[in-house]
Amino acid sequence: MKETRLENNLLATPVPMGSYRSEDVVFLLKDLSSVDLERGTEDREEAIQNGTHYSEMLPVEYRPSEEYIRLFHDTLRTTARQVAEAVAVVAEQIMAKRRGDNLVLASLARAGTPIGVLIKRYIRTHSNLNPPHYGISIIRGKGIDENALKYMLREHPGADIQFVDGWTGKGAIRKVLIQACAKFERDYGVRLNDDLAVLADPGCCSATYGTRDDFLIPSACLNSTVSGLISRTVLRDDLIGPNDYHGAKYYKEWAEEDLSNGYVDAIAEHFESVREAARAQALSLLAREEDPVTWKGEQDIRRIQSDFGIADINLVKPGVGETTRVLLRRVPWKILVDDLNNPNLAPILLLAKDRGVPVEEYADLTYSCCGIIKPLKEVIS
Template sequence: MSEPTAQQAQTQSNWAEPALAAPVPLGSYRADDVVFLLKDLSDVQLERGTEEREEAIQTGTHYSEMLPEEYQPTEEYVGLFHKALQHSATQVALAAGVVSECIVRKRGRQLVLVSLARAGTPVGILIKRYMQQVYGLDVPHYSISIIRGKGIDENALKYILQQHGTDVQLQFVDGWTGKGAIRRVLMQACRQFQERYGVQLSDDLAVLADPGRCSDTYGTREDFLIPSACLNSTVSGLMSRTVLRSDLIGEHDFHGSKFYRHWLEQDLSNLFVDRISACFATVQQEAVQRATALLEQPEPGDWQGMEDIRSIQEQFGLSDINLIKPGVGETTRVLLRRVPWKILIDREDNPHLQHILHLARERGADIEIKPDMTYACCGIIKPRDGDG
């Protein structure tokens, strides 16, 4: 093997040095399920009230500089989560099995799973567990931060490369797609990482559900309820959204997050992944068949969902497309974290939308039926005066 050129050696040193410090243990998941590459900001006051945070975001403050106050669900709403989990566990397990089978066949077995915090974390755990149960693979799994408008946590990527080298395949994982904003951020981040450090990373994003049709590796394109979308930290390892602020995150730090230890008694994170994992044996045969069909006749992402979004933007006279959040997962986020204005649904009897209708009524959002959408539902954030 020839010696590396001076330029190649310098490029490698950019990501290999300095050696980054090992992450601190975070989250309520088992240590062998996931490693969070995040800086612990648990002692920092970052939360703002919903109205105050909404005003700040719509007047220019980046959402990653503060945190929403975590929604504390009522007993009735937690009951809806358990009902949804019971109803859809097999469907979620099948989607996890399909996407896992696709990953193994497309990427091989020298893998590192890199889930995007925080919705991607439970999905990454499910994929890791499926590979372990079905293939006997003990695949490393990390959860890292990616932020719209700011990019991916490059220190986290460097840490993974320092631990595993550049010969392994990094597979990025998220829960679902909406407009495809994070997919675009990931594509740009991988290009920038190669330019800066000479390391080519695949920008393929594996998701359970791809209703936005912007991913090539998915379990289904149906816009269905993934029960982990119903709740915030209490189904995501008790971790907050990720934070990136220059006064809190240093040059060699990972992006930040809070670990809500005081909610351990309300935590449903492990219950969720345990319940889904228990269904893998039942769905394995069908997962293999569906993955085989998807790989033999692939349907590349055509971003069809964006056509719906542009139509909705025009219909309601919205200047900012970011006020529109399509799909079950994103609509849930609007209702839990933002100030909702309108909730569009395909039909009132859709079994995947019971929690959406509950939250919409609780938050006083208008509910409108729009049967011709690609998505099952769509949340519209309340615009400031003069917009909409």
């Protein structure tokens, strides 16, 4: 095993970023707020499909209509208890698996951040633990921010890091995490647990989850205004040096429209009422004998890829969360749904109507829905 000192005095002290309270999360990100990184949806899509990595630029933040904001609030009111129970189920599993006081939460910015904030609040309220919580970057095709990992391990010797995200699609980020942890052990001799805790795991690619149902997590409906006003993370050689954290922008100009803290407050209100049921569900999940990671969702996506003649599987984005992202910041071709009357699909159907994207029912879909990005290089049959 290679022995390498993780302490690096050149690692930057985290700069205050985002609209969450510091006791809820600390972002290990380089502030790129002054850099012009946004590109229009069509231009960005063309660049991505022609080989530019998505992390080298940012989408223009979608400004939701009043109708869509109302739908977000309606969805939050109807699902807050369900989200709270999923958070509690995950948190109870984490506490049961990690009985020491070395727990450190590392949420994958940005979709994982509100979930990490909620898990931390639950653990802080219902145990004698108050785990540090950081927001860090992981990027498909490039890996995890190793400087962020080094910082956490330096600040918390012996840390037992629990990675957190919002949901799974076909499992791409889980695979990146597995590869990144293996690389980190090879390079630095430190073994990290590649378990990824998520609220919803319809793709069946995570061992720690709240539910396998593909239900609507309201934070999937919005971008920075429900994620601490933080952009997607950025990794570009001319902006990020060897001792820098991955970058992001802090959209202070959206402060009046920020819903981040109100969102987590609304869900946390239900923690006490769901605690007993969540604890029982967590114990049941921990006692299961079968391997919870089957990658079933990926098999479903291969069928869609074949049925629609799509060359690049990365253009198929399954699940409510990923489909919402397609509609908010990519160029959609069509949306597949399991049932047009599925109540989880109201925001999807509204966004699709707003953008003029066709919606089709697709038989035997594992997920509630699936977004297909428009291929710009070939004609789809």
